[in-house]
Amino acid sequence: MKSLDVKVWGVRKRDTKTPSYGVRWYVAGNVFSETFRTKALAEHYRAKLMRAMREGEEFDTESGLPGSMEQQKATLSWYDFALKYLAMKWPHAAPNTRDAINESLTSVTVALLDERPGRPSDDVIRKALRNWAFVLPGPDHREVPDEARNTLHWVAKASRPLADLAEPATARAVLDSLKLKLDGTAAAAETVRRKRRTLVNAANYAVDLGEFRENPISAVRWQKPKVSNQVDPRVVANPEQARNLLAAVSYVGGYRRARGRRLVGLFAAMYFGGLRPAEAVGLAETDLVLPKTGWGSALLHRTRPSAGKQWTDSGETHDDRGLKNRPSEDVRRVPIPPQLVAAFREHLDTFGTADDGRLFFTEKGAVVPSSTYYRVWQEARVLALPPAAAASPLASRPYDLRHSALSTWLNAGVDPTEVAERAGNSVEVLLTRYAKCLDGRQEVANRRIEDLLREYE
Numbered sequence: 001m002k003s004l005d006v007k008v009w010g011v012r013k014r015d016t017k018t019p020s021y022g023v024r025w026y027v028a029g030n031v032f033s034e035t036f037r038t039k040a041l042a043e044h045y046r047a048k049l050m051r052a053m054r055e056g057e058e059f060d061t062e063s064g065l066p067g068s069m070e071q072q073k074a075t076l077s078w079y080d081f082a083l084k085y086l087a088m089k090w091p092h093a094a095p096n097t098r099d100a101i102n103e104s105l106t107s108v109t110v111a112l113l114d115e116r117p118g119r120p121s122d123d124v125i126r127k128a129l130r131n132w133a134f135v136l137p138g139p140d141h142r143e144v145p146d147e148a149r150n151t152l153h154w155v156a157k158a159s160r161p162l163a164d165l166a167e168p169a170t171a172r173a174v175l176d177s178l179k180l181k182l183d184g185t186a187a188a189a190e191t192v193r194r195k196r197r198t199l200v201n202a203a204n205y206a207v208d209l210g211e212f213r214e215n216p217i218s219a220v221r222w223q224k225p226k227v228s229n230q231v232d233p234r235v236v237a238n239p240e241q242a243r244n245l246l247a248a249v250s251y252v253g254g255y256r257r258a259r260g261r262r263l264v265g266l267f268a269a270m271y272f273g274g275l276r277p278a279e280a281v282g283l284a285e286t287d288l289v290l291p292k293t294g295w296g297s298a299l300l301h302r303t304r305p306s307a308g309k310q311w312t313d314s315g316e317t318h319d320d321r322g323l324k325n326r327p328s329e330d331v332r333r334v335p336i337p338p339q340l341v342a343a344f345r346e347h348l349d350t351f352g353t354a355d356d357g358r359l360f361f362t363e364k365g366a367v368v369p370s371s372t373y374y375r376v377w378q379e380a381r382v383l384a385l386p387p388a389a390a391a392s393p394l395a396s397r398p399y400d401l402r403h404s405a406l407s408t409w410l411n412a413g414v415d416p417t418e419v420a421e422r423a424g425n426s427v428e429v430l431l432t433r434y435a436k437c438l439d440g441r442q443e444v445a446n447r448r449i450e451d452l453l454r455e456y457e
Contacts, residue, residue, distance in 0.1 A: 002058035003028040008049050011042045025049055025064065032064030041214055076211065078112045079159035083138065084209075085202045090136045095307030095319045102134040104198035109133075109159065111177040112170075116158045120151045122182070128152050135310050162206060166216045174199070175222050189225035196224065233437045234393045235400040236407045241385070242271050245395060248384035252376050258351075260376050265347035266360045266368065267377070270401035272340035273298060274409070274423050276324065277398055278305040281368055284357040288336075288344060296341040300424075301331040306370040318367045323424060334422050373398060406430070407437040 008025040014035065021042035024033045036042040052059070052066035059066050082105045089101055106129040110122060120128075128151040132139045139152055164170045178195045181187045196217075203217045237245065249267055253259025269280040275298075282304040289297045304318045312319050322328035336344075347359060354361035360368050377398045381390050395401065402423075409419045410430075420430045 001028075001061045003061050004056070004058055005029070006053050006059050008046060008053060011039060011046055013039070023049070027059040027064050028061045030061055030064065037214065037219060045213070076162045077156070077159040078162050078165070079109055079133075079156055081162045081206060081211070082109060082134070082202070085205050086134055086136065087138075088205065094321065095311035096305060098311045099308065100194055101198055102130060104195040105134050105202075106130050107178055107195055108174055108199055108202075109155065111174045112160045112164065113155065113158045114160055116154070118154060119158070120154060124151055125155060126182075129155070131310075162211055165203065165206075166212060168216075168220055171216050171220045172222060175217070175220065179225070189227045192225045193227055229433055230436050231403045231407070231433050232393060233407075235396060235403055236437050237271075237395040237400070237404040239408065241389075241395065242401065242404055244384040245380055245401075246271065248380040249376060251383060252379045260380065262347075262351060262362075263360065263368070263373050263376050265343045266373060267398060267401060268340050268343040269298075269336075270398060271405050272343070273334055273336045274402055274405035275300070275334070276303070276402060276424075277370065277373070278303040279323070281318075281358075281360060282320075283359045285348065285353050285359060286357055288359075290341050290345050290348075294338060294341075296336045296338075296344075298334045298336055299331055300334060301329075304367050316367075317369065326424070332421075332424050403434075403437070407434055410434055410437070 005028045006025065008023075012022050012024065014020045014022055020035050020037055021039045022033055022035050023042050023046045024031060026032065034042075034045060036045065048069060049066075052068055057066035057068060060070065063070055086101065086105060090098060093101065106126055109129055110125060113119075113125075124147065128148040132142070132144050132148045133152055133155070139149065144152070160170075165174070175196065178192050178199075179187055200215065200217050203212065203215045206212050207215055246264060246268055249260045249264050251260060253261075255261070266277075266280050269275045269283065270277060273280075275283075279300050279302075282302040283298065283300075284302075287299045287301070300323060303321055303323060305321070306317065307319045309315050309317055314320070323330055323332055326332075344359065351361075353359060354365050358367070362368060362372070374397070381395065385394065395404065406419060406423055409422075410416065416427050416430055420427045423430065425433075
């Protein structure tokens with residue numbers, strides 16, 4: 001039944017633990033209300049009601065809404081929406097971001113499946129989603145194995161409506177599912193936060209498409225796992241340990257095969273220059289100034305992060321892009337100490353460069369895979385460190401050489417602004433991440449407190 005007997009009251013703030021704002025109106029004596037997280041959203045909704053009332057629209061006495069605002073339950077399934085979201089994000093996303101989006105959409109899709117006859121195993125479903133559904137070009141534009149195609153057909157039928165995410169209990173259940181790995185154990189906090197970010201971003205896109213009035217995920221009171229952004233001081237190698245590790249790298253694989261010798265300069269760039277692994281892998285001879293004595297410099301403008309053929313536009317396993325978190329044309333000049341100059345010169349004298357001028361390459365001239373230098377590093381740790389240290393977190397990853405470099409510079413008293421500039425970080429991020437790695441601060445503070453107390457003795 002329709003009616004023109006409508007009255008809309010003003011926005012009212014609700015005194016709850018989390019502030020919210022309500023809009024109330026009545027139609028033919030029946031009172032209706034909607035609650036919003038912000039006043040702006042509430043005012044916007046009230047304005048639409050007022051506009052419909054002024055334009056003489058009839059309001060439904062059951063839903064309380066004019067025809068222009070009556071929302072039909074979304075028929076779009078989560079799976080179909082996820083494919084739309086992926087198509088929107090893919091062209092502008094970096095390869096590793098594409099991988100992360102794929103992983104997140106897979107987890108949420110599995111959590112939003114109904115129990116229907118013929119359900120494949122979770123492992124088969126995940127493989128079909130990871131390898132075929134959420135990789136562009138999608139399954140409609142590629143040859144897909146029969147098992148995967150049948151699985152995706154079942155998923156399309158079993159996927160719950162996108163609108164179900166508006167139910168707080170459903171949204172919470174999906175979020176809780178992100179906390180567990182396939183074996184039922186707890187997932188890493190950073191993994192959970194990354195997947196939640198993708199889900200929140202996808203829900204924002206659904207708002208843009210008009211599927212929701214506001215983001216249903218943001219409205220759920222859910223405890224995010226805590227992630228430490230600080231570097232563990234146990235991973236930081238001192239200069240003597242770092243020199244021993246770099247020496248041990250040269251012995252990996254023997255002299256003739258030179259598997260380790262090819263990578264000594266790569267690891268030296270991370271320790272002496274503070275370079276990220278992807279920055280070191282992308283170094284070319286033309287980027288370097290290598291004098292016979294004294295300090296040299298490296299002009300960084302290119303990174304070669306490991307990704308995967310399915311994630312890169314080129315179909316190569318490594319992406320080819322600019323510096324991290326910077327415009328593609330940006331550069332960063334890094335002074336390099338005599339030790340690193342000598343390591344680079346020795347590397348060039350022994351191995352030369354790849355066809356495109358890169359310093360570090362495999363025996364066949366390819367980009368050095370992260371799996372290769374990671375294996376070499378693990379072998380070098382066993383050679384260089386005592387058993388107890390090798391079993392500890394000390395320099396357990398190649399990236400820890402960069403942590404060791406930045407910690408060493410800060411402890412040497414180098415101005416944090418200069419360290420941040422060389423490292424390609426902001427000063428705020430630098431000091432936050434390395435706060436626990438700065439030695440001697442407690443002793444200095446203790447002496448100052450002690451001196452002050454002595455004045456009053």
